[in-house]
Amino acid sequence: MIQEKSSPRSRAIYIDIDDVLSHTIAALDDLLHQHHDRRVPYESIKHFDLGISFDLKADELRTFLALAHEPQTIKAISPVEGAVAGLEHWSKAGYEVRLVTGRPPTTEAATRHWLETHGVPHASLAFVDKYGRAGGWTEDIPTLALSDIAKLDFCLAVEDSLEVAAFIAENLDIDVALVDHPWNRATEHLSSHVRDRLIRCHSWPEIIERFPQP
Ligand SMILES: [Mg+2]
Structure with missing residues (x-):
């Protein structure tokens, strides 16, 4: 007999x-071209850490990330095809779209403006120090630590950072639609339990087809 859960399943999506x-990485490659006069082909960006992937020293990376977070x-960042339609689908189906960004909270105004410009439906926007970065984090705007995420209730997460996706899969025990990029393809070091939870998706139509009602 299948036992029903005592509490209803969360309808919040991370x-x-x-x-x-x-398409943030494309905008960052433009920024690299502008300030360092070189580009890195998309397929060569195999590390989430831009210091490694863009070959920037610690001080160069600090300056680069500050520029990356300028309004x-x-x-100038363009939206991913099908993303807005995907979020609209879930919103109409009664899901709560909760945006959880690793951008520093100093980008709040620019981020909200971007979301409005592109008509991105969302119930909330949270700033989470996903990567333990120091710059741009201010006490004026409330932020969460990655460990706080483990206490929240979601029915699905959509991420591209392998480290964060694995953390969510492990601690929340939910599926994570892992948006395929060259920097998240090396999953051999993960446990089979976590790997089973990571569902690699190549586009928004594929995410919605795989999770029409998460
Ligand atoms: Mg990301």
Whole structure:
């Protein structure tokens, strides 16, 4: 006999922004070209850490990330095809779209402006220090630590950071639609339990087809 859960299943969906809803890496490559006069082909970006993938020293990376978080940089980022339609699908089906970004909270105004410009439906926007970065984190705007995420209730997550996706899969025990990118393909080090929870998806139509009602 199947036992029913005592509490109803959460209808909140965790959605990352950069390289899930937006083509952030393309904008960052433009920024690299602008400030360092070189580009890195998309397929060569095998590390989530831009210091490694863009070959930037610690001080160069600090300056680069500060530029990346400037309002004009954020404004120039284009949305991912099908993302808005996907979120609309879930919203109409009664799900709560909760945006959870690793951008520093100093980008809040620019981020909200971008979401509005592109008509991204969402119930909330949270800033989470996913990567333990120091710059741009201010006490003025409330933020969460990655460990706080483990206490929240979601029925699905959509992420591109392998580290964060694995953390969610392990601690929340939910499926994570892992948006395929060269920097999240090396999964051999993960446990089979976590790997089973990571569902690699290549597009928004594929995410919705796989999880029409998560
Ligand atoms: Mg991301």
